[in-house]
Amino acid sequence: MMKKLTIAWSPVSLLGWMLLFAFPVQAEEPAGKAAAVVGEVTVVGSSGDIREIRRNTPFFAGDIISTGPNSRVRLVFSDNSIVALRPSSRLVIDEFMHTGDSQVDKSSLSLLRGGFRAVTGAIGQARKANHQIATPVATIGIRGTDHEARYCAGDCVDLIDIGVDAPPDGLYTGTNAGQTVVGDQYFSAGEYGYTDPGGSTIPLLEAPQILAADPELRIDLKEPAEVPGERAPGPTDKTDQSEPTSESAPSPTKDDLLEIPAQPQSVRAVPCL
Template sequence: MKHTTFTPMLLALALCLCLQQAHAAGQIDFIEGNVSVTTAAGQLRVPGRGETLDAGDAIVTGRDGEIHVRMDDNALIALRANTFLRIEAYRAEGGADDNAVFRLLRGSFRSVTGWIGKNNPKNYAVRTTTATIGIRGTDHEVLVVGEGEDAGTYDKVNTGETEMDTPVGKVSVLPGQAAFASRTAALPPRVLPAVPALFVATKNEAIIESSKKLLEETRDERLEQKQKDNVRKGTDSNGKPRIGEPEDARKALAAFEDILRAFEAGNVSLIRQKLDPSMIGYQQLLDNITQENNECKQMRVTLLNTQVQAGPNLAVLQTGWEKRCLLLPSFTPRLTTGRSTVLLHLGPNGWTFAAITGGSMLERSGPVVPGAPAGGPAARTLATLAVANIGASYAAAGGGVAPPAPLPFSITVTDPDRVGAASVTVTITTSAPFANDSMVLTLPAVTPGSSQFRVTTVSFSKAAAGCTSTNVPTNPASLEICPGGTATVSFTDTTTPSGAPQVVTQTVAVP
């Protein structure tokens, strides 16, 4: 899981990135051909559908390039081929200071304005080298020709109204009209007698129309939700910044608990729906969740001392946890504990799981087979003990004083918490009738790195005093017994689910 979890530093970085994305200018809905984006910091990238664009980004399309961007105020910009457009300023928080400023250096683009154009038209502008274009709730297209007798800025209005402004004059442009501002600074802008053939629709115009209809239908609803979010991000009754309403925290916590219930049930399909695909280690996390559910059955995860800080778009959850399960193949009870920090996003499909610190409840709990390295933080499993004999008459062997030969008697301790240890020790005691002897035995690991430790023979002898009430053990190299007695094997496990040492015992009859 090293590559599927976040250190606290990485989690903080992810949180910062989420905050940046929450204030992004728009999201790419459609992209085709050669398109690139350069950030305000000068970083160049080839964008993809679903990615966000920020204020300061410059978009460049090649001769076969086209890109449609759904802006945060439910506006739409669609860049044609051979276009260079920079998003100079953009803010869409639902307030009076919302603004949208674009600079078109070459080429053309279509702009369908959102709530900024409807409610704050003076805060919208398209700037070129020869003119500034303002709007009044508009679907319009701007074109810049850089050379030749047609050089200058053109603006065509589909719906609404625009105003083309230059240092020497301005004109209003109505639906079905086009205006022109020449590169010659002395000439004022003018409305053309007809829309010039320079405006050419692309093969994807139907996609723009469909997007326009949807954005216009949902514009007011989206603005209302944005304004509600702003109220929740405002100040409380004491004037202190408010992170979010309690309802945000409850919904985020409930979403994460849904993920945990799916994790317990091994429902990887549901977990996949709840994960942010852009998270670091997305596939590795899914693979490890699958392995954990194959190895650990009847799983239950309990959250402890959970704290949630949530806003309208993201939540940070800090929690302690306990995970209990039965570890295959022996169905050994296992408890793992830890503390984790979780980051969640709120998107179109609800709260999604975006990041988690290392040592999480989603990591593997333990070894698949004896000898495999133990996984998971603070692993504590109660050891198991197996004792068996072959039914031979051990009491008839030996004379009590001379050490007898070792006889078949198997003792096996299984303790995943002792993986890698060379040996463990057990105490074996014989009792009733009369012979009461004890000995500490060392059980070596079955194989190097194993979680199993075993001996297959134990030295027994008959009590020297003839199994009477006055018998006293006399041979320290063997265990003295009498016919009909028992042998009790004890192992002290110091790493238990409760955290306190626990003695595991098993008693067998010794004939």
């Protein structure tokens, strides 16, 4: 004889199920979108998923964005701040929240490798302390609207062809408008700084060539986003992936994307100031 199964619902559990279906879980809001992409640009998500960035692809808090050689990307955040990553760079979106409330809004990024040119958005303009970019040797506090940086760790040899020798390792920063603070040093428009691998920051009397001569940093961030040679628009869904073809190269792993290639000993041994 088949027994009849009876499920008894308590008022609390019944209310919980009702609320679950009445208020579905909201999708994660993107921190921004890629406005322009040239070459190979990839993302490792907070869950370890690997995505290729194309124009209009969203990015999220927790993402690690990497540009390959001869590749670049212009990131536009939801607060209208802009970060243009040069080739062979890596940027982490540590935290990003933009609600319009300056008490809770925050933009916290980390440059692990390479360089960038950036313009401050609404978060930094409303509350300067809420927007900063960390590097392996110093944190850049934003007090201005336009600044640039290049972190060298034995890998700043890409400008030799245009007459720029690899400089000593460390962080090179420049302020184009407004003011920035690097470590305990403040820099106004037209001023430059250098932070050695030990974290000591000093002002520079003139623009370092690793910044001034770099064509990747001499761009107008207010120009239209379309860039010659950029990747065609792709899917905007965070989890949407293109199907590999039989002729495609093997897909890179997370470790492949996060690995920083070893540099020649002659480059790594450049003395520091």
